[in-house]
Amino acid sequence: MSTSIVLAILVTSLATFSSRLLGVISSEGIKETSKLFRYFNCLAYSTLAALIARTIIFPVGVLSDASYLSRIVVVLFCLFIFFISKRNFVYPTVISAIMMTVLSNYL
Amino acid sequence: MINKEFFFKGFKSILAPDSPALALGCCFIAIGALLKNLGFNIQESIFSTMLTYALPGSLVMAESLLVGASLLNIFLAVWFVNARLYPMAVSLFPLMMHKSQPRWKYYFSCHFIAVSAWLIMKSKYKGIEKKHRIDFWIGIGCATWTTAVIGTFIGFYASDYLDKNMMMGLAILNPIYFLCMMVGAMKTIQIGASVILGLLLGPIFYFLSPEWSILLGGLVGGTIAYLIGELSVN
Numbered sequence: 001m002s003t004s005i006v007l008a009i010l011v012t013s014l015a016t017f018s019s020r021l022l023g024v025i026s027s028e029g030i031k032e033t034s035k036l037f038r039y040f041n042c043l044a045y046s047t048l049a050a051l052i053a054r055t056i057i058f059p060v061g062v063l064s065d066a067s068y069l070s071r072i073v074v075v076l077f078c079l080f081i082f083f084i085s086k087r088n089f090v091y092p093t094v095i096s097a098i099m100m101t102v103l104s105n106y107l
Numbered sequence: 108m109i110n111k112e113f114f115f116k117g118f119k120s121i122l123a124p125d126s127p128a129l130a131l132g133c134c135f136i137a138i139g140a141l142l143k144n145l146g147f148n149i150q151e152s153i154f155s156t157m158l159t160y161a162l163p164g165s166l167v168m169a170e171s172l173l174v175g176a177s178l179l180n181i182f183l184a185v186w187f188v189n190a191r192l193y194p195m196a197v198s199l200f201p202l203m204m205h206k207s208q209p210r211w212k213y214y215f216s217c218h219f220i221a222v223s224a225w226l227i228m229k230s231k232y233k234g235i236e237k238k239h240r241i242d243f244w245i246g247i248g249c250a251t252w253t254t255a256v257i258g259t260f261i262g263f264y265a266s267d268y269l270d271k272n273m274m275m276g277l278a279i280l281n282p283i284y285f286l287c288m289m290v291g292a293m294k295t296i297q298i299g300a301s302v303i304l305g306l307l308l309g310p311i312f313y314f315l316s317p318e319w320s321i322l323l324g325g326l327v328g329g330t331i332a333y334l335i336g337e338l339s340v341n
Contacts, residue, residue, distance in 0.1 A: 004172075005151050011178050012168040013158035015185040016192065020217040023196020032201045035337075042301045042333040043194040047325025048222060049289055049305025050312075051163065051191055054321055055282045057310045061141060061166045062271065063278040074279055075286065082287045089125045089287050096283035097133065101276035 066100065070107040074099045109212070110242040113235065117246020120227055121254065127223040130284035131251060132258040137277040138165055139262020140269055145169050149263050156259040160252055161221055162281060164189045187318045191325060195225050202232050203240040212241050219248025226288050227251075297336030304328030 030037050055063075056071055063071070077099065078092035085091045121128040135156060142152040142165075159165050164185045171181045196217055204213070224247050235243045262269075269277075293299035309324035316323070 005147060006154070007178055008168055008172055008181055009151065009155045009158060011182045012155070012164055012185045015182045016159050016161050016164050016189045017218060019186070019190050019192040020196055020220045021214065023193045023220070024200050024213050024217040026193075027197045027200035028204065030197065030201045037198065037201050038297065038336070039329070039333045040194050040197040042297055042336070043325055043329035044191070044198040044225075045289065045292070045298055045301035046305035046308075046329035046332060047191040047194055047321060048285070049302045050309025050321045050324030050328065051222075052282050052285050052289065053306045053309040053324075054313060055163070056279075056286075058313050058317070059278070060170050061278060062137065062274045065271065066275045066279075071279070075283065078283045078287070079290070082290065087287075087291050089127075089284060089291070090129070092287050093130050093280055093284045097276040097280050099276075100279040101272045104272045104275045 066104050067107045070100065070103040073103060073107070109245060110239055113239040113242035114246040114249075116235075117243035117248075118250045120231060120247055121250040127227065127284055127288070128251070128254050130280045131223045132254045132261075133277045134162055134281040135255045135258025136262035136265065136269075137274055138162065138169075139259035139264075140266035140274060141166075141169055141262075142259070143263045143266045145172060147263075149260070152259050152263050153256060156255050157252075160218065160255055161189050161192070184318070188321065190322055192220050194325065194329070195222075196220050199225060199228060202228075203237070203244055205238045205241065207238055208241050212245065216241065216245045216248055219244070219252055221251065222285055224248050224251045226285070226292070229292070295336065296339050297332055300332035300335045301329055304332055 030040075056075060074096050078096045081092040081095055082088070120126065138156065139152055142155060147155070155165060155168070159168070167184050167188050168181055171184055176184070199220065200213060200217070224244075227247050228244055231243075232240055289302045293302050305324055305328040308328045309320055312320040312323040312327075
């Protein structure tokens with residue numbers, strides 16, 4: 001293994017684990033019925049939603065080569081499928097991959 | 108030690124029809140292929156997934172390596188992207204803390220905090236007695252972590268057979284799955300407002316600061332949603 005890649009992986013894992021460990025240490029004194037817990041619950045859901053929106057609208061990696069139009073069409077159609085399939089997670093997920101593969105050829 | 112009954116109950120939860128295993132595995136297939144294209148060997152790719160186990164962080168590391176960023180830059184970029192794990196941990200571990208359980212279980216299992224495992228645990232914890240939730244969580248974490256490692260392995264060796272369009276198809280799976288799960292979790296005013304505000308504010312803050320956009324979107328959106336929820340209760 002090349003040293004620079006191994007160091008990059010170690011640095012990445014350190015940056016990731018520090019947030020996780022700090023979270024566990026902070027949560028030791030928090031009761032699940034407290035206002036502080038509810039506040040962090042809101043922060044967690046909101047942060048995840050922000051991450052998902054950013055991943056779709058301003059992606060990094062291979063998804064950045066897909067057009068905005070194809071991404072928006074896939075998202076809206078999959079949400080439509082999610083609701084008409086009585087909130088089934090599998091159908092929209094599978095359809096999204098097929099749609100994106102096909103649409104990225106044309107849009 | 109770990110209660111085997113609850114560990115395997117958690118482990119098997121990813122076999123449920125609505126489990127994120129498929130989406131998670133496909134996304135790590137894309138990561139495995141990406142890492143191979145960046146020049147990682149199979150050991151480095153597996154090592155990266157095992158130690159990091161966070162998709163956005165792995166992507167940021169890969170992009171940073173591509174542009175020749177320093178280790179300090181990689182650390183800061185990954186820390187910014189993965190700082191979301193902090194509120195995720197604080198909003199999950201109080202549900203699992205029990206005085207009869209040793210602390211090492213909590214410190215060890217925090218490595219499994221990722222969107223997929225977090226969402227499964229959030230939807231299933233009420234059905235598990237509090238004393239055994241940590242063992243159930245370790246089971247979920249081991250299952251999703253194993254799925255990620257297997258996905259990376261498959262992606263690394265399948266990369267020669269995947270064209271760019273197929274990679275795009277794999278890459279969109281995870282955000283779509285998580286988006287559906289988040290929309291499905293909008294059962295209270297607070298959670299509903301949190302998700303909607305996060306979806307709106309994340310991209311808006313991107314124009315102000317790409318690095319801080321996720322944290323700012325989450326902090327502002329979550330705070331407003333919390334206040335809306337508290338006011339509606341009062």
